[in-house]
Amino acid sequence: MNKLDDSAALPPTASRDIKTIVNAGLKRRHAAERRFRGYGLTAISLGLAFVVLMFANIIGKGYPAFWQTYIQVPVTFDPTVIDPDGRRDPKALENADYAALVRAGLRGLFPQVEGRRELRSLYGLISNNAPLTLRAQVLADPTLIGASQEIWLLASATVDTLIKGNIDRTLDESLRPVKDNELGWIDQLHASGKIQRKFNTILFSNGDSREPEQAGIRGALMGSFYTLLITLLLSFPIGVATAVYLEEFAPKNRWTDLIEVNINNLAAVPSIVFGLLGLAVFINFFGLPRSAPLVGGLVLSLMTLPVIIIAGRAALTSVPPSIREAALGMGASKLQMVGHHVLPLAMPGMLTGSIIGMARALGESAPLLMIGMVAFIVDVPRGITDPATVLPVQIYLWADLPERAFVERTSAAIMVLLGFMVLMNGLAIVLRKRFERRW
Amino acid sequence: MLSSLLLTLLLLSSAGYYLGRNRAFRVAGDHIRNLHSLPSFYGSYTALWCGLPALIVVAVWAMLQPGVILELVVAGLPPELRELPPDRLGLVLNDIQNLVSGNIVSSAPDPAILAAAEHYRNLQLTGHVCLWIVALLLATAGIAYGWRAISPKLRARNQVERVVTLLLIASSTVAIFTTVGIVLSVLFESIRFFHKVPLTDFLLGLQWSPQTALRADQIGSSGAFGVVPLFAGTLLISGIAMLVAVPIGLMSALYLSEYATPKLRAIAKPMLEILAGIPTVVYGFFAALTVAPLIRDTGAALGLQVASESALAAGLVMGIMIIPFVSSLSDDVINAVPQSMRDGSYALGATKSETIKRVLLPAALPGIVGSILLAVSRAIGETMIVVMAAGLSANLTANPLQAVTTVTVQIVTLLTGDQEFDSAKTLAAFALGLLLFIVTLILNIIALHVVRKYREQYE
Amino acid sequence: MNTMTIEARVPLDGALNPNAREVPLSSTQITDYDHRQTVGKITVDNPKMLCREVNVYYSEKHALRQVSLDIGANEVIAFIGPSGCGKSTFLRCLNRMNDTIASCRITGQIQLDGDNIYDKNIDVVQLRARVGMVFQKPNPFPKSIYENVAYGPRIHGMVNGKAELDELVQASLERAGLIKEVEKRMDEPGTSLSGGQQQRLCIARAIAVNPEVILMDEPCSALDPIATAKIEELIDELRENYTLVIVTHSMQQAARVSQRTAYFHLGDLIEIGETDQIFTNPKHKLTEDYITGRFG
Structure with missing residues (x-):
């Protein structure tokens, strides 16, 4: 054990008053401390911001998908089309041309539309599974045959997108998926309350599909x-x-x-x-x-x-x-x-x-x-x-x-x-x- | 078919259990203490004799049956079909199998093939019936044997326990078999690939265009399989990801463990960990549909040419994904540094940040390096984000605004879609998989070793 | 009571603080176990630190009650008492180490050379540079021996240049009696030293900042007897330049190294006085029971 002697005395700088020495550096050190703390806080906020941003982004985009647009079409279950021989044979009913009923219904809504191309785009307002919907209804209840009913049919994806406000109407017609004539029909339907948004059950009841409006999970x-x-x-x-x-x-x-x-x-x-x-x-x-x-x-x-x-x-x-x-x-x-x-x-x-x-x-x-x-x-x-x-x-x-x-x-x-x-x-x-x- | 057999075996085994237990009570006479083991062990003993041999036979049978049937069907084919070259024969067999499972075969089937399908179906039926008979016989014989063997002296507990221990051991080897399976499956296909493309071309080639000829005389028939651009792309994207994840992850971990109030910590830590729980496909979607267009438009506004599948977008989003990984690993590492280190520093008058920078970080450095290596390995192996947000063209560039492709993207592209299993294109995917496996394995082993050594230091 | 045995063990060499006065309560003996007022003289003539009515709470728990005492300049004062009595808690109040515990709340006054250390204007960084601390378990940083000692001077910016720092490190290690053992291995990690050496390294580290007060929290409890003897000798020598406060669970150690002793019991300061008086003639029954080994 060495005894304390003069050689062990602390050098002059160190034996100076510790209070003044420390004080001299304090300002700089506290600034560094605040900076470091700031970096940490920034990192946390960035991380949390990413979480919020991602969720907001996905919910914002996905939330409208839980609603789906339907168009009310007057459908006459014309026996001459779906059951020409009048025997109510299920096999015949299954293979009947229900698309014709949909087309007739749409023409009934817009009697002024003429010409193949015009008519084709009119029929395009309705999703192509509409005949299947009608068939299912008829097979479930054959007494429908001969009756006329207002039926809510699934609108096509373009109509749905437009109704949800995701198509820019001010764009030039050639750049728009919805042409002017279609816009007119849709607005007319909308004004008369024949377009509605309903909860999207298809999303949960269907498998995949090429048609977005029919695709489900x-x-x-x-x-x-x-x-x-x-x-x-x-x-x-x-x-x-x-x-x-x-x-x-x-x-x-x-x-x-x-x-x-x-x-x-x-x-x-x-x-x-x-x-x-x-x-x-x-x-x-x-x-x-x-x-x-x-x-x-x-x-x-x-x-x-x-x-x-x-x-x-x-x-x-x-x-x-x-x-x-x-x-x-x-x-x-x-x-x-x-x-x-x-x-x-x-x-x-x-x-x-x-x-x-x-x-x-x-x-x-x-x-x-x-x-x-x-x-x-x-x-x-x-x-x-x-x-x-x-x-x-x-x-x-x-x-x-x-x-x-x-x-x-x-x-x-x-x-x-x-x-x-x-x-x-x-x-x-x-x-x-x-x-x-x-x- | 198989499931009903298994169910039957299960029922028989439970019947065996009750029979065995009752028998044990009976042979015990008045004093249950006469028995070596508890009655339920005699029950289990009988049930095991009933179920195990039958199960083993069923498993082996189910594995072998398709192969044997195929052999027999081939043997029964008319000679002109039997002598077809192997790949054509494979197509014929495919047709037969499709017919058997009731799928529609493209062309009107050949009568010989129809007959073969019928043969196939018959063999299958015979096989199933035989299996049922054998399994049921074995099960009953097992019950009979177990039942007869029960006597007060039978060491039923020891035997049952031995079987259970064996089952436990068998389970623990699954991990080994998985690794062996991975190594073998990628290794075999890779070796086949390296027969077609030399290893040096693969490792050192600067060109990647995995084209193979449909016909032998096609122009440009041989594709280029140089892996360098893929690795460069992978490293570029991973590098961007680490640039995002390491500072944010590390600083958040430091802030949360050293500065944050318990309340903030209780909220912010789980919030950050949410990021770790989000499926990668969601990040991919976010990268492809939100971040990439944002970066492209910002670039365009600044007058920069930004690819719409830029490395930057994929790397950024991957970095976000890895933040919680880095932060939770560093958090563990930082918390492993003993409090006495901090106290020692504070007692000398150090501020918090001085303590962190001069004591905590140097002390935790090995652990942090280990965590970062694990994160890098994770970034290299990440698939969905890059599949959805990175490009397909193998550019050899260090410019983050350009599109690059990665190893995982190429594996997915090469193996999705219908591919013949023999082409160099498909095999290349396995060679890439092998490379990926080796690289991540090395990173993981180093990282786990470093982290473990670090933990031991403070234990 | 077997005061004889204790008296025989206490090496009284006359090195006690000459300024300490006679204990006023010398004649009366407190036999009431529930008596919680401090017995003995709490003040000294040349105080370095003054503590008045210090209370410490951990969340709801009242860990320390109304502790008042003086710490004299250039004296060694020992805090003794059974575990959980609050002696370490009190020690950590003296350089505000309790600040690092979120649930801890402190009331009362503690002055260092007349400044209240819990005052808003007092910078805790500066305070801790003036009041150093050595811990129960040696806690060298995972750095070289040299860097361990140089740490304090570096962060406080106490030296200009490498030569000055070298000199300071040398001198500090010499004061801590470690220089001969580590002269040749300054670059080896501090953790490579033995337990006793590590503790002296920690003392050297504390000295390097040239503090006015050094707090020691059971500095020998993790050491073997030979290492303990060296540290105790060192404490005695350090008294010349520093004020030392030492918490110990060993009564013999308190008797060997300190001039004054304070006995804590379940959060109360029970008795304080000159060490030889506490050990030969305790005034409070609790103190007597403790030093005679009835509990502890």
Whole structure:
């Protein structure tokens, strides 16, 4: 221990009054402090601004899609057109020319319109599924035949876009999708209350379509449902089993180290690589059907597994060892200890992790592009091997289409997707809050 | 078909469970203590004997059946069809399979093919019937065996537990098999690709135009498969993304953990994490329909030539996506620095920002670098944003206002749409996938290693 | 009460503060456990810091009640008491380290050379430069030994040029009695030193700023006996230039290094006085029970 002596005295600068020295720099240092704080605040505000901007942008664009324009047309179910031999034969009724009824109705509204081209654009006001609507009505109630009714028919996408105010009327006619004569008819209908906006049920009841006004997300929703079902059925049990094995049973050796490293790396492998795996292994090697929710679910469960395993292990480690010792001390076998005590206590955490993993799987699209879930599919899938697409891929498909009406629908589909995300994450949060235990 | 069989097996197994349990009660006599294990273990023992062997057989059978049937159908084809070259034969088999599954085949089918389809259908039916019989027999035999084996001395618990442990071990290997599957699937196709295009051309080529000839004598039949422009594009977009994400993410993490009041933290942190939960397709849509036109119009107003699929738009939006990734990882890292470091600095009279800049950041640096590497790996592998907002043409440029393409975009473009599985064009996608896998794997391993070493330092 | 044993252990070498006066309550003994008024003389003749009616609250919890005492210039004052008694909390009030805890609220007055340190005009940066602190666990920064000591002078802009800084680092390490051990390895990380060396490094780091008061929060609790002895010697030497406040859970340490001792109990300052008086003749039953080992 050295004793204090003169040589250890502090140099003159340091022994100067500390108060004055510090004071001299204070102003500059506090300015630097304020600047730094400002940077931080700016960063946070930017981040939050992005969130708000994106949501505002998507909701602003998608909100109108929940309403759809209909035109009221007087339709006469003329027996000479749809049931010429008067036998009410369902087969004949099914194949009758309902389009003629629609055309007649429209001509009835605008008797002054003449000429093939003029008439064609008049008929174009109504979506081309109108005959199907009429047919369904007649088949459901054959007494309609011979009657006249005012029927609300789905307007075409152009009319809808115009009514929603998304077409600039001041543009030159040649640059506008709606010509002057059409504008006149639409305004006339509008003035007489024959154009109305109703809640868009088609969006939720139809599959995809080339016509924006007839396109819906039901097919994609069902596809997502089946895909997630497979994902859940596969990844949850396997994930929980793996977590239990690694946390409770596995000896600490090279093999389990390898598994651990593997899981951590899999969690960071780009999703598209999983798609390549699905294409090469499930489709080309095992010969499973393309575009099927089965394959999509397989691929997504491989992607979700690491998430569930990591969450599961965290949940298991949070169960204190005293519980394990208590169970073993009572003479339970290791498996009984896990099954009766540790697993039930860890279950809420595992469920939370799984729900978050499923939410992520719901939003995943890149790997599904690889396995053919991007096809244009009109029919709503009815099983795990039917060709299908999923909600995010539907969004991707629609986002590519130039029509304004599709932009609207894409945003609406995004809102639905985000709604599900919020629901699932909310469920996870509630679960965590409800069952959270502090040891 | 298969699902009803599985359901039946499940029912049989539960029946086995009850039979086994009842039998255990009976053999125990008056004292249940005579039994080695709890009665329910005898039940599970019987159920396992019933279900497991049958399930294994069903699984193997279901895997092998299509191949065997195909072989038999080919063998049954008339000789002129059988001797067709493999690719033509494949088309014929495709037709047959389509007929069997009831799809419409383009041309009026050949009677030989119709007959083959009939043959196929018959074989399928026979196969299913056989499978049912075998599975049910096995299940019943299992129940009988388990039931007979039950005696008070039978160590049912140990045996059941051994099976369960084996199942647990099997589950844990799925992760390994996934990695092996990834490596093998991309590796095999890549090797086939490198037979057609030399590795050096692929890695060093400056041209990317994945065209392959439809006919051998076509002009310009050989496409160019040089990966450099793709990687340059990927790096350009990822670089822009990191320029956005790292400062914003890092500064927000610092602000939230060092300055923010608990209230602000409680609101802002989850708000930022919302960004992480938004599906990437949504970002893609936002980039393509909002940000890209905005940048193009702004550029035009400033007199700049901006491509409508500029790297800037994709990079910006990707950066937004990565902000929460950087911020939550850095938050973990910053919080891992012990409070005593901060106290030591404050006690010397340092201001907050001095403490952050001179103590906290140097201490957390390895962890932050690790997080950034993970974020880079994520940016490189990101697909949807670039597929929707970046271009397709492989420009070798560093100008963020021009359109570039990325590795992931090319994989998607090459593999969506109908492609023959043998063409260099399709195989190129797998070679790109291999490259992507290797690059991200290296980044991840380094990053995870750095982060772990860093954590250990303060544990 | 076995005061004999304690008396035997306390090395009284006459180095006590000559200015400290006789304790006024020498004749009476307080036997009421509920008596919470401070016993003993709280004032000194040449105070460096004055604390009056200091109260500390953590959210709703009243952690420290009505503490008043003086800290004399160039003395070593020890705070003792069972854990949770508020001694560390009080210590952290002296350089406003409690500011970093959001839920913490402080009332009362603490003066340093006549300035109220909780006054709006007082800059906490300047205050902490004047009142340094050494913590329970050695906490060297993850930097080199040299950089650790140079940290304070650098941020405060105390030196001009490298040569001056070198000189200051050397001198500080020498004062902390560490120079011989680290002379050859200034560029190695501070964390590569042993626990005791790390703690002396932290003391050197505090000295480098040339503070007026040094606060030590159980500086030896994480150290082995030999390292502890070195630090205690160092404390005794530092008294010449600095005022030291030391919190300790070791009564022997308080007896060895301090001139005055304050005994805290569950948020109250129970007794204060010259160290030999506290240890040989405590006036409050609680103090007596504590130093005789009935609890603690």
